[in-house]
Amino acid sequence: MQLKENLHLTYCTNIHPGQDWKSTFESIKKHVPGIKQEVSKEQPFGLGLRLSNKASEELDLGTNMSDFKKWLDSNNLYVFTMNGFPYGNFHDERVKDMVHAPDWTTEDRLKYTKRLFRQLSELIPVGMNGGISTSPITYKYWHKTESETKNAFHVGAKNMLEVAKQLFKIEQATGTYLHLDIEPEPDGLLENSDEVLSFYSDYLLPIGAEFFKQELGLGQKESEELIKKYITICYDVCHFSLAYEEPTDTFAKFKKENIRVGKIQVSAALKILFGGGNDEVVWEQLSQFNEPTYLHQVTEIIDGKVKTYSDLPLVLEGDRNHKELRAHYHVPIFLEKYGELFSTQDHILKTMNYIKSNPISEHLEIETYTWDVLPADLKQDLSVSIIREIEWFKSHM
Numbered sequence: 001m002q003l004k005e006n007l008h009l010t011y012c013t014n015i016h017p018g019q020d021w022k023s024t025f026e027s028i029k030k031h032v033p034g035i036k037q038e039v040s041k042e043q044p045f046g047l048g049l050r051l052s053n054k055a056s057e058e059l060d061l062g063t064n065m066s067d068f069k070k071w072l073d074s075n076n077l078y079v080f081t082m083n084g085f086p087y088g089n090f091h092d093e094r095v096k097d098m099v100h101a102p103d104w105t106t107e108d109r110l111k112y113t114k115r116l117f118r119q120l121s122e123l124i125p126v127g128m129n130g131g132i133s134t135s136p137i138t139y140k141y142w143h144k145t146e147s148e149t150k151n152a153f154h155v156g157a158k159n160m161l162e163v164a165k166q167l168f169k170i171e172q173a174t175g176t177y178l179h180l181d182i183e184p185e186p187d188g189l190l191e192n193s194d195e196v197l198s199f200y201s202d203y204l205l206p207i208g209a210e211f212f213k214q215e216l217g218l219g220q221k222e223s224e225e226l227i228k229k230y231i232t233i234c235y236d237v238c239h240f241s242l243a244y245e246e247p248t249d250t251f252a253k254f255k256k257e258n259i260r261v262g263k264i265q266v267s268a269a270l271k272i273l274f275g276g277g278n279d280e281v282v283w284e285q286l287s288q289f290n291e292p293t294y295l296h297q298v299t300e301i302i303d304g305k306v307k308t309y310s311d312l313p314l315v316l317e318g319d320r321n322h323k324e325l326r327a328h329y330h331v332p333i334f335l336e337k338y339g340e341l342f343s344t345q346d347h348i349l350k351t352m353n354y355i356k357s358n359p360i361s362e363h364l365e366i367e368t369y370t371w372d373v374l375p376a377d378l379k380q381d382l383s384v385s386i387i388r389e390i391e392w393f394k395s396h397m
Helices: 021-039 053-059 064-074 096-100 107-123 146-174 193-216 220-230 237-242 247-256 279-287 312-316 345-357 382-396
Strands: 002-004 007-011 045-050 077-083 130-134 178-182 231-236 261-266 268-273 298-302 305-309 324-331 341-343 363-366
Touching: 007 077, 007 382, 021 045, 021 053, 021 064, 021 382, 053 064, 053 107, 064 077, 064 107, 077 107, 077 363, 107 130, 107 146, 107 178, 130 231, 130 261, 146 178, 146 193, 146 220, 146 231, 178 220, 178 261, 193 220, 193 247, 220 231, 231 237, 231 247, 237 247, 237 261, 237 268, 237 324, 237 345, 247 345, 261 345, 268 279, 268 345, 279 312, 279 341, 298 312, 305 312, 312 324, 345 382, 363 382
Parallel strands: 007 045, 007 363, 045 077, 077 130, 130 178, 178 231, 231 261, 261 363
Antiparallel strands: 002 007, 268 324, 268 341, 298 305, 298 324
16 A cells, blocks of 8 residues: 555565465465455555465466456555565475575576566556565575685676666666565675675675676666666665664665665564563563574674574573573564563664655565464464554554
């Protein structure tokens, strides 16, 4: 839905199970019309569409695309953003670090992303811009040496530049502006704003200057403008709160270097505070969030630097000498506190306050995908939960 001119709010359909196109479409048909009726009865409602590789391949078969477009039109729905981060199944089995696979060093990731952009260019309404969020290149622990890491940066940049070329050609042919939104997260090759800036300056821009000189005959300045236009950032509020970055500081860094924010994913992390005399209860409640499906990296500040634990069990089984921890666990955004635990909802509110007067992105996507694995007393009917999140966000904007 449009909150105001050129500001679109949705939720990400990675919440709904769907490994193939049939199950994906069935989930969307089951939930979306009822959600729209509650939160956007009169206005068109935009979708944050998530397609696995298999579902994307099958969308191209037979009349699937035309049938989907007709269904969208008949229900006053539109697609303006997609989640191209998880390639395979995202529910009901162990995902963990494999959410990055295949990564940006592979042809499979490139083919999948280019197919998604072609499909988005068919689905998006005329005159609207669209984006697809994606992995921050790879999972850092898959690359054991400095040489392997540099190679991952290099190959990842080259493959993303192939996508930028595709998006340039799409805009030339159709007038539709689409962008690839890189999503930093803990233990990704890109985790924070400084690493994003280094990726542009050390890899994307120098490699891209030569690439676009050969491919399109562009000079260095034109190449830089093209790269920064089509390769943008997905600002996931949860992820940047785990990096202990204030939204205003991050946005200022990006603005200074003319790096665009293609999408803001509205999400909250768990915040765990100690020293209040009830630490045993805090640890017991935190243990309820230990589940085997997703990676739940945990971060803390030590001597001014962020330390990351690769998954929640490492913290639960380790020493208990902490002042504050933050856990990568997308909890409901309307949740300020759960028992003795807190959330980083304050980062969402700061982000919202910023974008009220600084329209840095047209795309807002609520992304709480953990409803299936939340502690029992936080689970409600899925559609009711999504509606509650959207209404909470609208009330604060």
